[in-house]
Amino acid sequence: MTSSAGPFRIGLLGHGTVGAALAELLPQRAAQIEHVTGLRPEIVGVLTRSRGDFEQILAASDLVVELIGGIEPARDYVIRAMRAGKHVVTANKQLLAQHGEELWAIARECGVQLRFEAAVAGVVPVIRVLQESLAAAHVERIHGIVNGTSNFILSEMARTGAAYADVLKEAQRLGYAEADPSEDVNGKDAAAKMAILARLAFDTPVHLDQVVCEGIERIGPDDLEYARDLGLGLKLIGTAERVDGGISVRVHPAFLYARHPLASIDGPFNAVTVESEAITEITMSGPGAGGPQTASAVLGDVISAMIPPASTPETSVRLEVVADVVSAFYLHMEVADTPGVLSRITGVLGEHGISVKSVVQKGLGDNARLVMVVHPVLESRFFAAVERIATLTELRTPPRAIRVIEEEFS
Amino acid sequence: MTSSAGPFRIGLLGHGTVGAALAELLPQRAAQIEHVTGLRPEIVGVLTRSRGDFEQILAASDLVVELIGGIEPARDYVIRAMRAGKHVVTANKQLLAQHGEELWAIARECGVQLRFEAAVAGVVPVIRVLQESLAAAHVERIHGIVNGTSNFILSEMARTGAAYADVLKEAQRLGYAEADPSEDVNGKDAAAKMAILARLAFDTPVHLDQVVCEGIERIGPDDLEYARDLGLGLKLIGTAERVDGGISVRVHPAFLYARHPLASIDGPFNAVTVESEAITEITMSGPGAGGPQTASAVLGDVISAMIPPASTPETSVRLEVVADVVSAFYLHMEVADTPGVLSRITGVLGEHGISVKSVVQKGLGDNARLVMVVHPVLESRFFAAVERIATLTELRTPPRAIRVIEEEFS
CATH class of the missing domain: 3.30.360.10 (Dihydrodipicolinate Reductase; domain 2)
Incomplete structure (x- = not known):
């Protein structure tokens, strides 16, 4: 069905939002896919309403991706692809919810894979x-x-x-x-x-x-x-x-x-x-939707059809593992409630180029509890400041620092 | 490596919480696994500190499950199993975090699968x-x-x-x-x-x-x-x-x-x-932990090592698809704010054997908004009551029913 080396040929049926996203994503990831599978994937033909010939695309493909949607002609194409011994990846929920048993039976009979991760909940696996x-x-x-x-x-x-x-x-x-x-x-x-x-x-x-x-x-x-x-x-x-x-x-x-x-x-x-x-x-x-997201789910299925299961490939890069990174911090201090303590602490932070985002101070008799959140800073620089703060005579207990993870997607 | 029909023989190394749970779970699921894979899995030997012989178990197995934990002798056993051409499933995070590259290289070299879903976050895939x-x-x-x-x-x-x-x-x-x-x-x-x-x-x-x-x-x-x-x-x-x-x-x-x-x-x-x-x-x-949960993750890996990828097996049962089920409901009604309206509505519910869990009533001039939550009841019975309530002259608009999903795990 698939050649044992060289290109892995994909026929693409449909070129809407998801099809176009797949055509864009595949070349970006082709080198990594070749590293994982030993085969370089390429799209050898695209069928749309106005261009492409199904028989020609089928003959040139190792695997067919069906992104037309609806029942016909999607059902006919999927069946003909499997009968020709090609794996099929589809995102077509309607087709599977209405004709799934027929299609799965043909897949078993023909010994091909019919994969459909993208048909339900997009990239959620x-x-x-x-x-x-x-x-x-x-x-x-x-x-x-x-x-x-x-x-x-x-x-x-x-x-x-x-x-x-x-x-x-x-x-x-x-x-x-x-x-x-x-x-x-x-x-x-x-x-x-x-x-x-x-x-x-x-x-x-x-x-x-x-x-x-x-x-x-x-x-x-x-x-x-x-x-x-x-x-x-x-x-x-x-x-x-x-x-x-x-x-x-x-x-x-x-x-x-x-x-x-x-x-x-x-x-x-x-x-x-x-x-x-x-x-x-x-x-x-x-x-659950979106062109690149759904295309990623389709691509995951394509790769699974290409590889022997559960191989952990050799590493392809040796990235440096960095210990010192940038983070926002919460800083908890028990201090003597004397004038000037806040200014001495913020002074030390300022000397280290650390900018304070918020401060909460609570009195506790002669003592006060001081909680600060600081803006993202290189950890080594923050810990140097904390070490200095720990030496201040106003500190009652060692200061306690906890990282803060702020919203990254917005 | 594995015979093409008949039993699939599993050697089990370690018999702690997870090992014992696996030994209990496997026979319960053996028939379903045979349906999916065509092979009936069975544990052919168990190695513990006090009993079992590794070489003997290895020779009798198609796949080895390593649940000993720690580095040695787990590492030695996993390597010897792979060198003997057996697939290995392990839950051993320490082993992989310290000797992963060595083990994955041997798996590639020997053409066997080394699977480790249970090593990280238990049953989370x-x-x-x-x-x-x-x-x-x-x-x-x-x-x-x-x-x-x-x-x-x-x-x-x-x-x-x-x-x-x-x-x-x-x-x-x-x-x-x-x-x-x-x-x-x-x-x-x-x-x-x-x-x-x-x-x-x-x-x-x-x-x-x-x-x-x-x-x-x-x-x-x-x-x-x-x-x-x-x-x-x-x-x-x-x-x-x-x-x-x-x-x-x-x-x-x-x-x-x-x-x-x-x-x-x-x-x-x-x-x-x-x-x-x-x-x-x-x-x-x-x-992330627990005997049966971790054993389930191990079993998922065992099955994956047994089957060709992405076959959707023939259905094994024909379960009745039931339309009428039991559910709790929220019922929203706009009613004339007159004496007796609540009692007439609860009367209808009572006649249908429906028990009210909570009621909120808000006055709106001559009208009132009445929201009730009822205890779980057969849906057909609930909807019959709603149909009756809709005919009451006090109703200003058709009543609105929405299902309530209550806590199921506790």
């Missing part, structure tokens, strides 16, 4: 974890936030108190919702994803039509106010669980108690919780 | 995700809570306001801390895990000795009070990140801003966040 890490686990329940658009809308309604229709408009303006958002807000998109997860978790056929489904269109600002007052989350939740010898698969809005691992998942993120007696529970979260 | 999903990602940073004992202690200090020494004693009593907890609380255990993660993420050799390390022994109730006042988390954080063309790998206590995905990880749980430009960030969390 829930498919791989269910198929591999938990291949023999007795899964009891899956809860998922698997539609980023509806989660973004509910998060914004909770944050601003605005009405559904207004937040939807804002989401469309920001690109978090499509011009026609129906499938996202009525739960149908999430239902397809939950059908796939239920199939894998419970090892039983599950079709999209069997998923009970309710959307977020009727949620009002009142409901989110109630949730806030009681410290609950209100989310569009997908559930797949065992009940009385059968299973239930459904998507609907739900209040979550505050400590539920999905209650704090905000904005366009996706997250999935898998429960099983032996593992207790695993939660995974990350971006 | 971070090793698999780094090695497979993110094999070609340019990882920028990893943050991890990878020691459950220290996280449990900090969570309890935050919750109760108690001092470190008292909480440690309580953790020992509850079995969350060992009699000698040094490696857990001084950061050394976490350092070994971060060395392994850094090696995989950055594709460069990282030895345990290169990890900068500070423990939680000096954290005081004051520090946690400060964290609570400012809405911060205070955690023992492992960091591996790129800095100026090199990398930094370290473990130390740190304050986290409230929305950091690790800030809400409490108790003995572990969690890891992986950041990269293309994927933004993925967070994974779950139990």
Whole structure:
């Protein structure tokens, strides 16, 4: 199927947001992929509505990536690729939720891989974890936030108190919702994803039509106010669980108690919780959509189809391991409550080029507790200042420094 | 290496908490594993300090599971097993953080798999995700809570306001801390895990000795009070990140801003966040220790060594997909503010056998807003009651029902 050395040839079906992102990402990562797999991946053909010939691309490829979406012609192409002995990677949830059993049977029959991590929750690796890490686990329940658009809308309604229709408009303006958002807000998109997860978790056929489904269109600002007052989350939740010898698969809005691992998942993120007696529970979260993110999930599948499993490749670089880095700090001091103590301490910090962000001082009889947070500084320089401060006669106990991790994504 | 049908023979080295849990879990899951892989796994020999012969077990095994811990004789056994052409699954973080390059080189040379998911963060599938999903990602940073004992202690200090020494004693009593907890609380255990993660993420050799390390022994109730006042988390954080063309790998206590995905990880749980430009960030969390949990991670590795990658096996059962399930509900009603309205509504609920958990009523001029939460009930029965309530003349708008997910693990 694949040649044992040289290029690894990829046929790309579809060139929308994800397809274009993949075509951009692949050359950037090709050298690293060659290091890991021994093969250099390259896109040998792209099929769009207006250009490319499927048969020609198929003949030239070792693996086909299907990013067309919808049922036909995607289904026909995927089947023809597998029948031709090619591995297939797809992000097509609708196809798998409606024709999964047929496609998986053909993959087994033809001895090819059919991978679909990007079909559910984007870059969140829930498919791989269910198929591999938990291949023999007795899964009891899956809860998922698997539609980023509806989660973004509910998060914004909770944050601003605005009405559904207004937040939807804002989401469309920001690109978090499509011009026609129906499938996202009525739960149908999430239902397809939950059908796939239920199939894998419970090892039983599950079709999209069997998923009970309710959307977020009727949620009002009142409901989110109630949730806030009681410290609950209100989310569009997908559930797949065992009940009385059968299973239930459904998507609907739900209040979550505050400590539920999905209650704090905000904005366009996706997250999935898998429960099983032996593992207790695993939660995974990350971006559920986006071109580069979904393309990364597709690329992870492509690489897995290229490599023998679980080799830890030789290291490719020898990076210096640096001990002295930049960090913000909290500094806790017990001091004598005398005039000038604060100025002596900030003086030492200033001499070391350290800038103070905030100070809290609490009197305790003759003593005071002084807590400072300083802006990011090279650690060695900060610790030199702390060593100096420790020698001040006003210090009652050794100062205590703890690093502060500030928001890095914004 | 492995026979193409029949049993898959596992040699088990070590029979402590995890080994015993694996010996119990494997027979329970053997039928499902046989369904997935076509091979029935069985433990053919167990080596402990007092019984078993390594050479004999090795000769009888297709795969060796190493759960002895420490460097020797674990290192010697793992090398001899790989040299004999056997796959190895290990949970030994010390061994990999100190001798990983040697062992991975031997695995490549001998063409066998060396898998180690259970060595870092227990059942949280971070090793698999780094090695497979993110094999070609340019990882920028990893943050991890990878020691459950220290996280449990900090969570309890935050919750109760108690001092470190008292909480440690309580953790020992509850079995969350060992009699000698040094490696857990001084950061050394976490350092070994971060060395392994850094090696995989950055594709460069990282030895345990290169990890900068500070423990939680000096954290005081004051520090946690400060964290609570400012809405911060205070955690023992492992960091591996790129800095100026090199990398930094370290473990130390740190304050986290409230929305950091690790800030809400409490108790003995572990969690890891992986950041990269293309994927933004993925967070994974779950139990970091525990016999059955760690044994599940080991078993996931064993199964992966048995199967060809990414086959979606034929379904083994046809479970009924049930539409009508039990759920708690929130019920939102706008009603005329007249005497008796509450009693009429609760009357309908009572007739349907539905029990009310809480009621909030707010006056709005002539109208009132009534929010009820009811105890779990079969959905069809609840919706029948709602249909009846909708016909009451006091209702101003159709009632709105939203499901409530209550705490399931406690």
